[in-house]
Amino acid sequence: MHKLEDLARRLNDVRRQIADAERRFDRRPGSVHLVAVSKTQPVEAVRALAALGQRAFGENYVQEALGKIADSGGLGLEWHFIGAVQSNKCRDVARHFDWVHSIGRSKIARRLSEQRPDDLSPLNACLQVNLQGESTKAGVAVRDLAALAESVAEQPRLRLRGLMAMPAPQADFDAQRRVFAQIRQALEELNARGLSLDTLSMGMSADMAAAIAEGATLVRIGTALFGPRAKVGKGPAGAGETSPPPRMQVG
Secondary structure, X not given: OOOHHHHHHHHHHHHHHHHHHHHHOOXXXXXXXXXXXXXOOOHHHHHHHHHOOOOEEEXXXXXXXXXXXXXXXXXXXXXXXXXXXOHHHHHHHHHHOOEEEEEOOHHHHHHHHHHOOOOOOOEEEEEEEOOOOOOOOOOXXXXXXXXXHHHHHOOOOEEEEEEEEOOOOOOOHHHHHHHHHHHHHHHHHHXXXXXXXXXXXXXXXXXXXXXXXXXXXXXXXXXXXXOOOOOOOOOOOOOOOOOOOOOOOOO
């Protein structure tokens, strides 16, 4: 359960941490935006954060997200898909989300573009970079990044915005910065090739400050907002989507 006052306190703490990091690392105030990662959280928690001024929410599982999107209609929220994009979920992602952070294959980009409705603006897209070659994570290798970026940039119903990364956990701040610096450098190299990318989606609860130091524009925060997330059973991507989220206590 989430008490409203606890959500308010945590949201203010995260906002303060972002503002502190912007000042510490000479970032323009307001240049870093918070994406509240609401996977496994109840729609009541989404509504409560929305009432506190939070607008961007990130979801990993399509079926779980669709219910929340429907139940929070009219609130003017911005929905970010941050999970692995499966071919059979492209239509729902293209129709219901404002951003997708996790494109790692040209085939997925083409499907998203083809299935984006004409009455919606182009889908904002980030390429997921698997910088450290982790076999358990999706994403494109750095050596293949330029070719994928060129392919995605050609899709008429996508707007290529930048890169997303989810590095392996590092306890040391300087080590965190070194990894994020490589993502920033990769974006700069793509822009030197003629692209106009403006987004670095990187940084979570444990490494947000290091990501901001290296140019993050979107930070994806779940634990610091909602507390430790209940574990779900392992399985193929999307497993656990039907597990009921916890109920929220208001007051």
